Amino acid sequence: MELHIEISNHIITNKTKIVHDWLEMIKSQTPIVVEMMSLDDIKKRSNDILQSLASGLKDSSEFNLSPFESLRINLKDFSRQLSLMNITPTETTLVIFMVKDVLSPSFGEFFKSNPDKHIASLNLLNRIVDRMGILTFENFVNTRETIIKEQAQAILDMSTPVVKVWSKIILLPLVGGLDSTRAKQMMESLLSSIENNQAKVAILDISGIPVIDTLVARHLFTTIAAVKLMGAECIVTGISAKISQTIVHLGLDLSGITTCSTFADGLQLALTSTGQSIN
Numbered sequence: 135m136e137l138h139i140e141i142s143n144h145i146i147t148n149k150t151k152i153v154h155d156w157l158e159m160i161k162s163q164t165p166i167v168v169e170m171m172s173l174d175d176i177k178k179r180s181n182d183i184l185q186s187l188a189s190g191l192k193d194s195s196e197f198n199l200s201p202f203e204s205l206r207i208n209l210k211d212f213s214r215q216l217s218l219m220n221i222t223p224t225e226t227t228l229v230i231f232m233v234k235d236v237l238s239p240s241f242g243e244f245f246k247s248n249p250d251k252h253i254a255s256l257n258l259l260n261r262i263v264d265r266m267g268i269l270t271f272e273n274f275v276n277t278r279e280t281i282i283k284e285q286a287q288a289i290l291d292m293s294t295p296v297v298k299v300w301s302k303i304i305l306l307p308l309v310g311g312l313d314s315t316r317a318k319q320m321m322e323s324l325l326s327s328i329e330n331n332q333a334k335v336a337i338l339d340i341s342g343i344p345v346i347d348t349l350v351a352r353h354l355f356t357t358i359a360a361v362k363l364m365g366a367e368c369i370v371t372g373i374s375a376k377i378s379q380t381i382v383h384l385g386l387d388l389s390g391i392t393t394c395s396t397f398a399d400g401l402q403l404a405l406t407s408t409g410q411s412i413n
Contacts, residue, residue, distance in 0.1 A: 137251060138192075145187065148240060149188070156232060159232045160176060183208050183212065183233075189205075191262075209273070210269070213274045216274070226274050234260060298331050302410075303404045304336050306337070308320070311344075321356070325360055335404040339370075340372045346380045347384070348384060368392065369404055374395075
């Protein structure tokens with residue numbers, strides 16, 4: 135019988151004890167995992183991983199081949215769960231590497247009459263579990279990167295909120311710096327809102343922008359041009375004395391852009407432009 139099949143049979147036969155020993159090791163070496171997950175959940179995850187490990191070993195000794203697909207899926211799910219619980223990648227990978235510490239004594243007893251097989255079994259175990267640990271770590275990092283990207287997108291969405299302030303009038307208040315990524319998001323949000331609300335006037339309030347430079351000005355001009363292409367009027371409000379001086383110093387031409395010093399003035403102008411009034 136091939137070695138990997140013998141190991142598979144041994145794991146299946148002794149799975150209850152192996153899971154028990156693994157849980158005890160998790161509780162003693164990574165208590166945070168037990169604090170964040172229930173013992174029943176950890177036990178189920180451990181059972182699934184060991185079962186899929188044994189199933190893979192029954193047909194192959196190569197981790198990348200199809201017999202280990204179920205194991206790879208279980209490891210990815212387990213890693214994602216721990217990542218979402220803010221357990222560190224070190225602790226997550228350590229839980230998987232514990233499989234070596236749990237199975238090594240068991241293999242020593244099982245192959246005690248055949249030292250060569252014992253050594254070969256440990257080599258195979260180390261190779262497989264090392265790949266399990268690497269996969270777990272990589273998936274943990276990928277999960278965290280996905281979460282960070284989603285959070286960054288959420289923050290970006292919140293940083294460019296388009297508000298309907300009146301019938302046919304929308305407002306985009308800009309706060310903070312304006313880089314290319316945020317400018318693209320700003321334009322997409324504004325144009326979508328014009329279409330969805332059938333707006334005729336879009337007010338861009340820039341009172342929250344600390345500095346106007348050529349890059350910011352270019353983004354604003356591009357956005358204003360896009361608004362006009364959609365048949366809407368654009369009013370820029372919140373131009374402070376400091377910003378106006380900077381615009382003059384940069385030699386920027388705002389002659390074709392409607393501007394107001396305050397949002398209140400801009401709203402009044404927008405109401406007049408759309409034939410509305412505040413009663």
